Structure formats: structure tokens, C-alpha cells
Amino acid sequence: MIDIEIKHRNELSEKELNEINEIRIAEFSNLTKYEYGVLVNEFILWFLLEENDEIKSIGKLITIPLNFDDEYYEILGVQSIASKDKMRGFGKIIMNSILDYLTRTESLAIGFCEKSNSAFYKKSDWNIIESGESKFIFQFGVDDYGSISEDIGDLLWDGNEDHPVIKHLLSNSKDKITAFRKSW
Numbered sequence: 778m779i780d781i782e783i784k785h786r787n788e789l790s791e792k793e794l795n796e797i798n799e800i801r802i803a804e805f806s807n808l809t810k811y812e813y814g815v816l817v818n819e820f821i822l823w824f825l826l827e828e829n830d831e832i833k834s835i836g837k838l839i840t841i842p843l844n845f846d847d848e849y850y851e852i853l854g855v856q857s858i859a860s861k862d863k864m865r866g867f868g869k870i871i872m873n874s875i876l877d878y879l880t881r882t883e884s885l886a887i888g889f890c891e892k893s894n895s896a897f898y899k900k901s902d903w904n905i906i907e908s909g910e911s912k913f914i915f916q917f918g919v920d921d922y923g924s925i926s927e928d929i930g931d932l933l934w935d936g937n938e939d940h941p942v943i944k945h946l947l948s949n950s951k952d953k954i955t956a957f958r959k960s961w
């Protein structure tokens with residue numbers, strides 16, 4: 778039996794955290810520490826697909842602070858999309874349940890992906906801006922500026938299309954958006 782659970786980071790059980798981390802270690806080994814970590818009071822909303830009480834596919838939304846044209850915005854970022862059992866439609870169910878959440882809350886989410894994954898997001902009914910990562914500068918700490926220099930990825934987005942961030946991204950403007958996260 779398949780279930781979708783939507784839980785804030787602080788509501789995860791030890792079993793769920795371990796299963797999430799197992800998937801993260803398998804798929805994104807360099808990012809795993811974050812899940813155990815430091816930012817537990819931050820807004821982190823997990824979308825978990827469970828089959829017979831075992832997590833098979835994951836995804837999450839986090840807050841992304843942004844700045845452009847001297848305006849500060851907070852939108853949502855899509856992160857950690859991964860399936861333990863691939864090609865069974867589980868990733869698409871996760872992406873569709875994130876879409877439902879965006880509709881319900883009238884919010885906007887963006888994410889970055891390798892070009893090889895864009896087809897999956899398109900099939901999951903998300904919008905893609907090709908090489909959209911090039912429109913961003915990432916700032917984590919005061920002296921920690923940078924843009925991604927190689928393998929520029931695509932940008933996926935969905936939700937409120939009237940949001941100034943989306944209007945800017947879809948325009949021909951060359952002004953970059955500063956994201957106060959290194960990457961996600």
C-alpha cells in the first residue's frame with residue numbers, strides 16, 4: 778500500500794530520518810550531513826512516499842531568500858528529489874504532491890537540476906527554464922560568493938506564475954538574482 782506523508786523536519790521520527798538519509802547517502806553522498814544537522818528550526822517540509830511502511834521516494838521544500846532589483850523575496854526551493862525504487866512512478870507522485878501543496882498555499886517553488894533530469898520534471902508537469910541556473914549568483918556567507926561555472930543546470934519551477942521572481946526569470950533581463958544559499 779502506498780501513502781504520502783507531508784511532515785515538517787521536526788516531526789520526523791528516527792526511523793523516517795534514517796530512511797531519508799539512507800536514500801540521500803545513496804544518491805547525494807556529499808550533502809548528507811545537512812539532514813542530521815544544524816538548521817533544524819528552519820522551514821523544511823518533507824514529502825515522503827511510503828510503500829508498506831518503508832520510504833521509497835523523497836522530496837522537500839525549503840525557504841530560499843532571494844534578492845534582485847533591490848527587493849528581497851522569500852520563495853520555496855525544491856530539493857532532495859530521489860527515489861529508492863526508480864521508474865515506478867514514485868518520483869512523479871512526489872512532484873505532483875508538491876504541486877498540490879503549491880496550489881493550496883498559492884506559493885512558488887524553484888529548483889535546479891542536471892539537464893539529464895529535465896525530462897523527468899517535464900513529465901511530472903513542472904516548467905523548465907533551460908540553463909536557468911545561469912541567471913543566479915549564490916551567496917552563503919559574507920565572503921562566500923560564486924556562480925556555478927561549469928555544467929550549468931536547468932531550472933524547474935511551478936506555482937504562482939505572477940510572482941516577480943518568475944516574471945524576471947522569464948524576461949530577457951541580464952540582471953542576476955542573488956540566492957542566499959550556495960545551492961540546493
Ligand SMILES: CC(C)(COP(=O)(O)OP(=O)(O)OC[C@H]1O[C@@H](n2cnc3c(N)ncnc32)[C@H](O)[C@@H]1OP(=O)(O)O)[C@@H](O)C(=O)NCCC(=O)NCCS
Nearest residue numbers: 804858859860863864865866867868869890894896897900
Ligand atoms: C530523477 C528521479 C528522482 C526520478 O524518479 P523515478 O521515481 O524513477 O521517476 P518516475 O518513475 O516517477 O518517472 C516519471 C516519468 O519520468 C520518466 N523519467 C524518470 N527518470 C527519467 C530520466 N532520468 N530521464 C528521462 N525521463 C525520466 C519516467 O520514464 C516516467 O515517464 P512516464 O510518465 O512517461 O512513464 C530518480 O531517477 C532518482 O532518484 N535519481 C537520482 C537522484 C537525482 O538525480 N535526483 C534529482 C536531483 S535534481
